[in-house]
Amino acid sequence: MYSTRLSYVHLRVRHLEASVTFYTRFLDLQVSERFGQTSLLVSSSSPAHFELALTEGQTSGPVTLGFGLPSEEEFQAARAFVQLEGIPSTAEDRGLAWVLALQDPDGNTVELYLDRRATGGSAFWRGEARPLE
Numbered sequence: 001m002y003s004t005r006l007s008y009v010h011l012r013v014r015h016l017e018a019s020v021t022f023y024t025r026f027l028d029l030q031v032s033e034r035f036g037q038t039s040l041l042v043s044s045s046s047p048a049h050f051e052l053a054l055t056e057g058q059t060s061g062p063v064t065l066g067f068g069l070p071s072e073e074e075f076q077a078a079r080a081f082v083q084l085e086g087i088p089s090t091a092e093d094r095g096l097a098w099v100l101a102l103q104d105p106d107g108n109t110v111e112l113y114l115d116r117r118a119t120g121g122s123a124f125w126r127g128e129a130r131p132l133e
Contacts, residue, residue, distance in 0.1 A: 007048065007051070008050055008051050008052065008053060009051070009052055009063075009065060010052075010053040010054075010055065011052070011053070011054055011055070011060075011063070011106070011108065012055050012056075012057045012058060012059050012060050013054050013056055013057075013059060013104075013105070013106050014056070014059060014105070014106055015056065015105060016037060016038075016039060016054060016055070016056035018105040019039075019054050019104060019105055019106065020039050020041070020054060022104050022105055023041055023052060023054070023104070024041070026081070026082065026085075026087065026102070026110075027043075027067055027110065027112075028043065028044055029041040029042060029043055029044075029051075029052060030042055030043075030044060032049055033049070033050065037055055037057065038053060038054065038055045038056075039053075039054050040052070040053050040054075041053075041054065043067075052065075059106050062106070062107045062108050063108050063109075064108070064109040064110075064111060065108060065109070065110050065111070066111045066112075066113055067110065067111070067112050067113070068112075068114075068115065069112055069113065069114045071114070072098075072114060072119075074114075075098055075100065075112070075114040078100060078112050079091060079100050082100065082102060087102050088102065088103070089101060089102040090131075091131065091132035092129045092130065092131060092132055093129070093130050093131075093132045094125055094128060094129045095116075095121055095122035095124075095125060095126065095128050096115065096116060096117050096121045096122050096123065096124060096125050097113045097114055097115050097116055097117075097121065097125075098113065098114045098116060098132055099111050099112070099113045099114075099129075099132075100112040100113075
């Protein structure tokens, strides 16, 4: 057997520039390359060439993308920024993680999550979720 890890996600989007603006503004991704109707984005802490590819065209339906945050302070900062910008969002305590969910311009769910397993959260998810105050 062999091991793998997720390297990138490729999304088809209706309006490339609106999507690039969303992912760079709210998720702190950087554009690493553009060609034709495609932009490649990478998180600032990644050595990869890209982690998210966006191509303008017919969308393939909504998906959910998860972006990890390293600390409670950064989770709260992201939550405050999203609220300040007036972006509709929900915040949940899922036991093992806190999750801030919002939607990109194409209706894909973007979850910013703080893994809390090592800091008092539960070891497993088990499907529970309650609003985060």
